[in-house]
Structure formats: structure tokens, C-alpha cells
Amino acid sequence: MGEKNLLPNKQIILKNYVQGCPKESDFELKTTTVSTEIPRGSKGVLLKNLYLSCDPYICHLMRHDSQSLYILSAIVPGSVVRGPGVAKVIKSGYGKLKEGDYVWGVTAWEDFSWNFYPEKLLVKIQITQDVPLSYYAGILGMSGHAAYVGWNEICCPKQGEIVYVSSGAGGVGHLVGQFAKMMGCYVVGSASTNEKVDLLKTKLGFDDAFNYKEGDLRSKLNKYFPKGIDIYFDNVGGKMLDEVLLKMNINGRIAVSGMISQYNLKKPQGIHNMFSLIEKRLSLRGFMGPDYINTYPQYVEWAVKKLQEKKLVYVGDVIPGLENVASAFVGVYHGHNIGKRIVVVAED
Amino acid sequence: MGEKNLLPNKQIILKNYVQGCPKESDFELKTTTVSTEIPRGSKGVLLKNLYLSCDPYICHLMRHDSQSLYILSAIVPGSVVRGPGVAKVIKSGYGKLKEGDYVWGVTAWEDFSWNFYPEKLLVKIQITQDVPLSYYAGILGMSGHAAYVGWNEICCPKQGEIVYVSSGAGGVGHLVGQFAKMMGCYVVGSASTNEKVDLLKTKLGFDDAFNYKEGDLRSKLNKYFPKGIDIYFDNVGGKMLDEVLLKMNINGRIAVSGMISQYNLKKPQGIHNMFSLIEKRLSLRGFMGPDYINTYPQYVEWAVKKLQEKKLVYVGDVIPGLENVASAFVGVYHGHNIGKRIVVVAED
Numbered sequence: 033m034g035e036k037n038l039l040p041n042k043q044i045i046l047k048n049y050v051q052g053c054p055k056e057s058d059f060e061l062k063t064t065t066v067s068t069e070i071p072r073g074s075k076g077v078l079l080k081n082l083y084l085s086c087d088p089y090i091c092h093l094m095r096h097d098s099q100s101l102y103i104l105s106a107i108v109p110g111s112v113v114r115g116p117g118v119a120k121v122i123k124s125g126y127g128k129l130k131e132g133d134y135v136w137g138v139t140a141w142e143d144f145s146w147n148f149y150p151e152k153l154l155v156k157i158q159i160t161q162d163v164p165l166s167y168y169a170g171i172l173g174m175s176g177h178a179a180y181v182g183w184n185e186i187c188c189p190k191q192g193e194i195v196y197v198s199s200g201a202g203g204v205g206h207l208v209g210q211f212a213k214m215m216g217c218y219v220v221g222s223a224s225t226n227e228k229v230d231l232l233k234t235k236l237g238f239d240d241a242f243n244y245k246e247g248d249l250r251s252k253l254n255k256y257f258p259k260g261i262d263i264y265f266d267n268v269g270g271k272m273l274d275e276v277l278l279k280m281n282i283n284g285r286i287a288v289s290g291m292i293s294q295y296n297l298k299k300p301q302g303i304h305n306m307f308s309l310i311e312k313r314l315s316l317r318g319f320m321g322p323d324y325i326n327t328y329p330q331y332v333e334w335a336v337k338k339l340q341e342k343k344l345v346y347v348g349d350v351i352p353g354l355e356n357v358a359s360a361f362v363g364v365y366h367g368h369n370i371g372k373r374i375v376v377v378a379e380d
Numbered sequence: 381m382g383e384k385n386l387l388p389n390k391q392i393i394l395k396n397y398v399q400g401c402p403k404e405s406d407f408e409l410k411t412t413t414v415s416t417e418i419p420r421g422s423k424g425v426l427l428k429n430l431y432l433s434c435d436p437y438i439c440h441l442m443r444h445d446s447q448s449l450y451i452l453s454a455i456v457p458g459s460v461v462r463g464p465g466v467a468k469v470i471k472s473g474y475g476k477l478k479e480g481d482y483v484w485g486v487t488a489w490e491d492f493s494w495n496f497y498p499e500k501l502l503v504k505i506q507i508t509q510d511v512p513l514s515y516y517a518g519i520l521g522m523s524g525h526a527a528y529v530g531w532n533e534i535c536c537p538k539q540g541e542i543v544y545v546s547s548g549a550g551g552v553g554h555l556v557g558q559f560a561k562m563m564g565c566y567v568v569g570s571a572s573t574n575e576k577v578d579l580l581k582t583k584l585g586f587d588d589a590f591n592y593k594e595g596d597l598r599s600k601l602n603k604y605f606p607k608g609i610d611i612y613f614d615n616v617g618g619k620m621l622d623e624v625l626l627k628m629n630i631n632g633r634i635a636v637s638g639m640i641s642q643y644n645l646k647k648p649q650g651i652h653n654m655f656s657l658i659e660k661r662l663s664l665r666g667f668m669g670p671d672y673i674n675t676y677p678q679y680v681e682w683a684v685k686k687l688q689e690k691k692l693v694y695v696g697d698v699i700p701g702l703e704n705v706a707s708a709f710v711g712v713y714h715g716h717n718i719g720k721r722i723v724v725v726a727e728d
Contacts, residue, residue, distance in 0.1 A: 092655070101659060269654060288657045302650010306617060307440070307643075309636045309666030311449060316664040318657030 038065040043112045044141035044357055049096040053296040053365050058094070059113070059358035066144045070125040077126050077150045079119035081139050082380065083169035084354075086361045086373040087203075088292045090115045102320050103138060103153060113141040113357075118157070118168045120380065126150040134159065136168040141357050143377060155328065160336050165380075170203060170372035171339070171346040172332055178289065178321035179207035180331045186287035186319050187263045191216035194259060196276065199267035200241060201228035203372030204289055206347050208265045209238050214343070217263070220256050222272075224367035231370065236345055244272070253279045263287070269294045270301040277305040280314050288318040296365060347371025386413040391460045392489035392705055397444040401644040401713050406442070407461070407706035414492045418473040425474050425498045427467035429487050430728065431517035432702075434709045434721040435551075436640045438463045450668050451486060451501060461489040461705075466505070466516045468728065474498040482507065484516040489705050491725060503676065508684050513728075518551060518720035519687070519694040520680055526637065526669035527555035528679045534635035534667050535611045539564040542607060544624065547615035548589060549576035551720030552637055554695050556613045557586050562691070565611070568604050570620075572715035579718065584693055592620070601627045611635070617642045618649040625653040628662055636666040644713060695719025 043062050050058050070076050090113070092098060098106040107113055117139040121129050129135065129150055137154035139145045147153055157168050170176060182204070183189065195212045199205040200221020209232065212219045221232045222244040232241035242252050253261075253275055260281035266273055269291025280286070294300040308314060338344035349369045351360040357375045364373055393410050418424050438461070440446060446454040455461055465487040469477050477483065477498055485502035487493045495501055505516050518524060530552070531537065543560045547553040548569020557580065560567045569580045570592040580589035590600050601623055608629035614621055617639025628634070642648040656662060686692035697717045699708040705723045712721055 089658075099659075273654070288654070291655055291658070294655065300652045300654060302652050303654055304648045304650050306621070306636070306648060306651055307639055309664065310437075310639070310668065311447075311666070313666050313668060313671060315666075316657065318659070318661050318663075320658065320661055323661060 037068050039068055039144055040064075041066040041143050042354055043143075044354065046094055046107050046109050046111060046113055048109050050091055050094040050296075052298070054091050054094065054362050056358050056362055061355055066142075066146070068123055070123055074148055075126040075150055076123075077121055077129055077135075077147045077154065078123035079135070079139055079145045079147055080122050081117055081119045081143060081145060081354075081377040082134075083166045084115060084117040084139070084141060084357055084375045084377060085169040085174065085203075086357070086364050086369070086375065087115060087174070088290060088295060088364050090361070091295045091365070103322055112145075114138060115141065116169070116174045117377075118165060118173065119145070124150075129154065129156060133157075134165060134168070136173040141354065143354065155325075158332075163336055163339060166348060166350065166374060166376070167339075167346060169374045170348055171207060171344075172335060174321055175203040175372055176207055176335060177324075177328050177331055178319075179204045179211065180335070181321045181324040181327065182265060182287045182289050182319055183208050183211045185324060185327075186317050187265065187285050189215050189217060189263055193217050193262035194257065194281070195219045195263045195265065196257065196261045197221045197238075197265045197267070198244070198272055198276075199223070199290070199292060200232050200238060201347070201370055202267055202292075203369070205265065205267050206232070206236055206371055207344075210236055210344055212263075212265075213237050213239075222252075228370055231347070236347075249275050250278075260284075265289060266291075268292050270297075270303075274301070274303045274305050277303070277308040277314070280308060280312050282312045284312060284314050286314060286316045288316060292365065349373040350376060352376045385416050387416055387492055388412075389414040389491050390702055391491075392702065394442055394455050394457050394459060394461055396457050398439055398442040398644075400646070402439050402442065402710050404706050404710055409703055414490075414494070416471055418471055422496055423474040423498055424471075425469055425477055425483075425495045425502065426471035427483070427487055427493045427495055428470050429465055429467045429491060429493060429702075429725040430482075431514045432463060432465040432487070432489060432705055432723040432725060433517040433522065433551075434705070434712050434717070434723065435463060435522070436638060436643060436712050438709070439643045439713070451670055460493075462486060463489065464517070464522045465725075466513060466521065467493070472498075477502065477504060481505075482513060482516070484521040489702065491702065503673075506680075511684055511687060514696060514698065514722060514724070515687075515694060517722045518696055519555060519692075520683060522669055523551040523720055524555055524683060525672075525676055525679055526667075527552045527559065528683070529669045529672040529675065530613060530635045530637045530667055531556050531559045533672060533675075534665050535613065535633050537563050537565060537611060541565050541610035542605065542629070543567045543611045543613065544605065544609045545569045545586075545613045545615070546592070546620055546624075547571070547638070547640060548580050548586060549695070549718055550615055550640075551717070553613070553615050554580070554584055554719055555692075558584055558692055560611075560613075561585050561587075570600075576718055579695070584695075597623050598626075608632075613637060614639075616640050618645075618651075622649070622651045622653050625651070625656040625662070628656060628660055630660045632660060632662050634662060634664045636664060640713065697721040698724060700724045
């Protein structure tokens with residue numbers, strides 16, 4: 033294999049297992065090369081990465097006791113960080129993808145990535161004129177589809193119900209709140225800053241919103257939910273979930289989408305108010321969007337239409353440069369993002 | 381109202397709010413009288429109590445911070461203890477019940493009880509020759525129906541699945557295990573003594589069973605569920621639930637039926653392994669039988685047939701005498717019952 037078959041490749045490497053909150057020092061930038069030859073007999077696809085999605089659950093894969101999480105395998109020190117993103121196909125051994133195609137799915141924090149399971153890990157993007165390609169790292173990719181699946185398949189919503197979305201200004205939460213409003217629900221979101229609270233109330237159409245960091249959590253919930261909660265879309269877990277259990281109405285549903293408050297704890301906080309499940313006949317259900325991948329085409333068609341009609345607002349929090357992905361990612365755990373945080377590796 | 385309209389009535393009174401495990405000293409026997417006159421304009425039904433069901437959740441109604449639990453209201457010190465049982469109608473202001481009818485439903489720990497909401501709280505028993513009346517305080521009453529509902533409506537079982545029933549020798553658990561076997565599942569139960577474990581394996585047809593008090597819980601679960609758990613029917617809550625979360629298989633279901641290990645704690649144990657809900661897309665659902673009361677007639681018809689065919693075994697743990705109800709009830713928290721514990725107030 034001659035040098036002409038190699039491309040320079042900047043990579044973000046996990047230096048050590050993550051403990052507590054991930055820190056920038058857990059990662060390092062390394063410049064290597066990548067072969068452009070398709071291994072014989074493989075379905076390998078060489079991707080030029082464009083947009084990377086900073087998804088909080090990735091941290092869960094970086095711990096010393098991590099197992100694979102569905103389609104994502106554990107990330108061990110010394111290896112490049114894998115995660116979802118948008119990329120352009122530059123070589124393909126897979127019949128359904130050709131050079132120049134755009135895809136979203138599982139890629140890695142580097143300029144170029146080989147993907148050897150394209151049928152399972154990549155989705156071809158049908159380019160639409162007035163929708164930026166970066167949206168496929170957010171609203172039209174994994175987070176948007178997760179919001180859609182969680183809302184429609186897990187929450188079993190009915191018009192007029194009272195809905196609470198924690199991490200309401202997050203990549204998933206800000207969409208769920210809008211989906212709930214479209215269905216005629218009363219929607220309250222929580223967020224970590226007053227700026228985000230304003231965004232929910234003014235730009236995203238939430239009925240109300242509060243800063244969960246100000247004051248006592250139980251009082252806040254009592255204030256914002258005088259009639260209780262029918263549906264809780266949980267992005268945070270921990271103490272918030274525990275308190276919300278006490279505010280749930282009979283036959284309430286809780287979609288367990290994420291636990292950003294917990295990923296970084298050595299031992300997750302205990303949930304004590306489980307008797308509410310019996311007392312109020314609650315359902316608590318975890319889910320992952322990819323289980324419902326068959327609903328993706330209908331979702332993306334619907335979402336693109338809503339975006340074009342300006343009936344759906346997508347808040348992307350865009351950070352330029354692969355070299356900034358570690359700090360962008362770490363910032364998500366501290367609530368620095370407003371909406372879906374993505375990193376631009378290349379524009380095309 | 382003359383003395384001829386009064387009946388002597390022994391009652392078990394709650395003396396004080398229950399803290400921790402209920403103790404015999406939390407209750408006292410009092411002899412009073414009860415009027416046999418139907419209050420004008422009421423639907424009141426005067427019941428002669430026959431069999432009382434010692435249901436663990438009743439304790440939850442006796443705490444100082446208790447709220448009503450569905451059709452059962454909180455029990456305050458100085459009042460008679462209410463709970464489910466079987467009774468004979470001796471006076472009736474309710475058109476659908478007449479003197480001499482037998483009912484099951486909400487009654488109280490006393491010889492005679494007035495029930496003013498018979499349409500909601502009482503179910504008329506259709507007498508079947510070869511089924512003892514006492515069964516309506518167990519398998520053909522609230523516990524049996526709860527087992528049926530929990531298994532069929534909440535567990536969404538499929539043939540061949542791996543099922544774990546905690547409190548497998550309890551009033552609900554010993555039935556759930558048999559229902560699961562009838563559906564072709566692999567069923568393991570746990571119990572607090574080797575005698576109960578034997579009962580599960582020999583008389584009740586469980587595939588396997590273990591004494592959860594012997595040895596380390598995690599090792600036990602690893603040993604008895606090498607292929608994980610698809611369905612967990614939870615009667616105990618707390619640490620057991622927390623450990624089981626780690627053993628659940630993808631798309632597993634947990635029916636939250638009871639939390640006998642938790643009712644008596646000042647603060648319930650925390651459940652830490654909630655991330656399993658996302659990782660394995662689990663559902664955790666609380667329920668109460670009475671929500672599905674419309675399925676009761678079909679259940680009782682089915683169960684009576686199975687009992688007559690000897691394809692279903694009911695284990696009743698029968699304690700004689702109203703004066704023993706407090707100790708019988710307290711014993712349930714210490715695992716003294718084998719099967720469904722009931723107390724005989726009168727034979728007819």
C-alpha cells in the first residue's frame with residue numbers, strides 16, 4: 033500500500049476511562065493517517081465526517097465498567113471516540129451507498145472514518161433543498177427521531193394532558209415540548225438558566241418553564257403543576273425523577289429518555305418514591321430511537337414539512353472545529369448548550 | 381332505637397399510626413355494638429364478616445402520612461381497620477344485594493360492618509358447589525384477580541420467556557407462577573424459607589426456586605438466571621428490584637405488584653440501577669386489580685374451571701378467630717404465611 037492511498041487524519045482519542053464528569057483532559061488530539069483502500073470482501077464505507085453530535089449518553093460508554101450500548105460499543109482508552117454524526121461517503125464497498133452520498137449514523141470524532149456495518153449503522157440522507165445538512169446531526173437524525181419515538185410510542189399522549197419535559201432546552205427536550213404542543217397538551221419545561229427558560233416560553237411555545245437550579249425543587253414542581261403531571265419526559269433522572277414521581281397523576285406515563293444528571297456519578301442517586309408506581313398505576317419506560325428505525329422515514333418526511341412550514345423550530349448549538357469537540361462535549365454536562373450541540377468537522 | 385336493633389360487635393381498632401413493621405401492640409380488640417337499622421335513604425349493606433384477607437399493602441394505609449389507596453381510604457388511630465374480605469349480607473338497602481347473599485370486597489376487621497358504597501366496594505359471589513367460600517378472600521377475590529391482571533395485562537408474556545416471581549409463595553406470587561407455567565414460560569420463584577421453596581418446586585410446578593435469605597442476592601440471581609430475566613413480577617421492591625434490574629433482558633417487563641420489603645421502612649430503599657431502563661428498554665409498571673374489574677367475571681369463570689380440573693393449586697393459610705387477625709397480619713411482614721393468609725371470623 034503506497035502513500036498515495038493514505039489520508040492524514042486528525043482524531044480525538046480517549047486517554048483514560050472517564051470518572052465523574054468527563055473533562056477535556058480525558059481526550060487528546062492525535063494526527064494519524066487512514067487508508068483509502070476498501071478491505072477486500074468488506075462492505076466498508078469510508079466517511080468524510082462533517083457534523084458530530086454531542087450526545088450525553090456517549091460518556092456512559094467511556095467508563096471502565098461500560099458495556100456496549102445498543103449499536104454503540106464501549107470506548108476504551110487509546111481508541112478514537114465513536115458517536116453519531118453526519119458524513120459524506122468518499123469510498124464505498126456497500127452497494128446501497130456510493131461516493132458523494134451523504135449519511136447520518138454512527139461515525140467517530142476524526143476527519144475520516146471507516147464504517148464496516150453500513151447496513152446497520154448508517155442511514156442515507158435524501159437531500160432536501162431548504163434543510164441544512166447539519167440538521168441530520170440533530171432534529172433529522174438520532175435526537176429528533178428519539179424525541180418523536182419517545183413522544184409517540186412511549187408517552188401515549190392525549191390532547192389536553194399535562195406534560196413536563198426536563199432538560200427542555202436540550203437537543204431532545206426542545207423538540208418533545210413542541211411535539212406535545214402540536215398535540216394540544218399543556219407543556220412545562222425546565223432548564224438550567226433563565227436564558228433557556230425564556231427561549232422555551234418565547235421561541236418554542238412551551239406554556240411555561242422554570243429554572244430548576246433556583247429554589248427548592250419540590251416547591252417548583254408544586255407551583256408549576258398544581259394539577260399534577262400526566263406525562264413526564266425524563267431527560268435527567270436522579271432526584272428530579274424521584275420528586276416527579278410524587279407529582280404524577282393516576283395512570284401517568286414516564287418516558288425515560290436520558291439521565292444526564294446521573295451519567296457522571298460513581299453510583300447513581302437512588303429513586304425512593306417507587307411506591308407511587310403502584311399507588312398511581314404509573315408506567316416508567318426506557319427506550320432507544322433505533323429500535324423504531326422503521327418509523328424514521330415517516331418522521332423525517334413529517335419533520336421536514338413542519339420545518340418548511342415554520343411550525344417546528346430547531347435550535348442547533350453549533351461549535352466549529354474537530355479540535356473543539358472535547359470541550360463542546362464536556363460543556364453539555366454543565367448545561368452550556370442551548371438546543372442540540374453539534375461540532376462542524378468540515379462543511380462538505 | 382331500642383336495644384333489639386343493636387348487635388354486639390367485636391372490632392380490631394388501630395391504636396396508633398404504624399411505624400416500621402406493624403406490631404400486635406398497634407391494635408386493640410374492642411367490643412361495641414352495631415345498629416342493624418339501614419339509615420334512611422342510604423344504600424347501606426350490613427355485612428356479617430366471614431373471612432378477612434391479610435393484605436400487606438394495608439399497612440401503607442396506617443402510617444401518619446398515608447393517603448387513600450384507590451378504593452381504600454387511610455386508616456386513622458381509633459378507627460376499625462378496613463380491608464378486603466368475604467361476608468354475608470344480613471341487611472341491604474341496595475337493590476342488587478339481598479339478605480343471605482355472599483359478597484367479597486372492602487369490609488373491616490370486626491364481626492359486622494356497614495358498607496355504604498356497595499356498588500363500588502362489593503362484588504356478589506356466585507356460589508359454586510365445590511369451591512369453598514373462603515377462596516373469595518384469596519384466589520377468587522382481590523389477590524387472585526391481581527395476579528391475573530398483573531400477569532396478563534402488565535407482563536405481556538410470551539411462551540418460552542424467563543419469568544421471575546419474588547414472594548413466590550405469597551398470596552399473589554404462588555398464582556402468578558402457575559399462570560406463567562400454563563403459558564409455557566420458564567418460572568423461578570424466590571421465598572424466605574426452604575419449606576416454601578420446596579412447595580414452589582413440588583406442589584406448584586415452578587421450574588426452580590430459591591431461598592433469597594441464604595447467601596448473596598446477586599450470586600443467587602446469577603445462578604438461577606444464567607440467561608437473564610424477561611419478566612419480573614415484583615412483590616417485594618427495594619434491593620431485590622434494584623438487583624433484578626441488572627439481570628433483565630432487553631425489552632424486559634416488570635410488573636410492580638407489591639413492595640412488601642418497603643412498606644415498613646421510614647424511607648424506602650433507593651433504586652440505583654435505573655439506567656438499565658434505557659440500556660435495556662425496560663418497562664416498569666404499577667397496577668391495581670380493581671382498575672380491571674371488568675375482567676373479573678372472565679377470570680373467576682376461568683379460575684373456577686381450572687380449580688375444578690385440579691390444574692390450579694390454591695394455597696390458603698387459614699388462621700381462626702377475629703381476635704387473631706392482628707397477629708396474623710403482622711406475621712405476613714415476617715414471612716410467616718405460606719400462600720394467602722386469611723382469618724376466619726365466622727363460618728357462615
